Amino acid sequence: MGDVVLRDADRPGDLGWVLMAHGERYAAEYGWSVEAVTARIVADFAASAVPGRDAAWVADLDGRRVGSVLCVREEATTARLRLLLVEPDARGLGVGRALVERCVGFARGAGYARLVLWTNEPLAAARGIYLAAGFVLDGEETHTGFGRELLGQSYVLDLAGPEGAP
Template identity: 40%
Template structure:
């Protein structure tokens, strides 16, 4: 699959919010509060980003069309947080998600982070399988009601 990664640009923000909102509304029935959360995460990233330690990538196809995103944000001095990881479902199963996760991991390690964390939901089965294959460990699973529906929230981490 001919997909490359480029750095996030603030002009990507509306696309990221819209794609996350549309995908999770269709795939999992999430309400509009999910898009609002994505917008809040991006606004914080843009307002407080430390370029030496935080980065966003946009996956683009050969035509330059956006096909996914992944972000490295600082949780604390030793901990990176994986955020806003999304890949067009048509590209899943072609190794693109693994390449995106590897780019995150290599970059976070090169910036001195000792571990990385992420928050997801059990229903994101393909992503959870990718995390497990890549050495991440699920540390907790908690039933919650979020985004207008019952879910099982998960927290994962990995030593870098």
Template identity: 40%
Template sequence: MREFEGVKLRQFEARDLDWLVEAHAELYARTEGFDDSFAFLVSAILTDFLDRQDTVWERGWVAERDGWRLGSIFCVKSEQSDIAKLRLFLVQPEAQGMGLGKHLLETCMGFARDRGYVGMHLWTHESHTAACALYEAYGFEMTAAEPVRNFGVDLVEQTWKISF
């Protein structure tokens, strides 16, 4: 378990599933207007992770302080065996602005590098401006952007990639 400003990063466990689905659903319903289909997607991703996780190549982290969960990030295998996929990156509003997002991203990228991945990619939305600025600051490049209607709202989906 790593610590940062009183925040501990620990591995994601099955007991975190309901919290993480709810945290994503509540945050994105409030800030983006997402409907319930987003919660179903998050739940499916987490259930698949728990059922199929390759513990050598994949990891999920939960950030906690004083027993309160503040965020998460996941590194999973992608379709390309030498490229990692960043998933379910979340920093709760009360923890934003303290550098936790940077700490989570550095932890995830460091894990990917240590495992021998040669790069990483992720999928996000244009409206997530703080996250996109963080990705760009860490060397990710946006490689695709496409307007879509998803989760009950109009969005611009983006793909970001980085090579190590």
């Protein structure tokens, strides 16, 4: 396999791929229907991203898309990590970790004090990446947003801490 390249998600089709990959991957691996939620996130990003405050990245492996993550403004001092995904054949190569690190670094550089995210309990590999990056569980709540009952989890990362205050 070749090298993984992280790049801005600014090429034609990048955001469409994010939507498609999430729909296909979560249906195949978990039986979840995530396209309505993902479509809203992608559409909101495409319509209102502010350069320097919002960003999206794609990971390419051998010239094809294999991962994604977005960093979006939640409020003046808080950003939200959204839509982390790594395709199965790119897992174990550090793609998820690299995408999360890119998002965290961007949020710090943009001057956010906190980075938050929401995920679901079955996504253990992603949770491991978030915990390794310093995120802390902030709350849990059941929901049925993806067609079945799941335990949603909220995480927070203090960006103004000793590791890199803006």
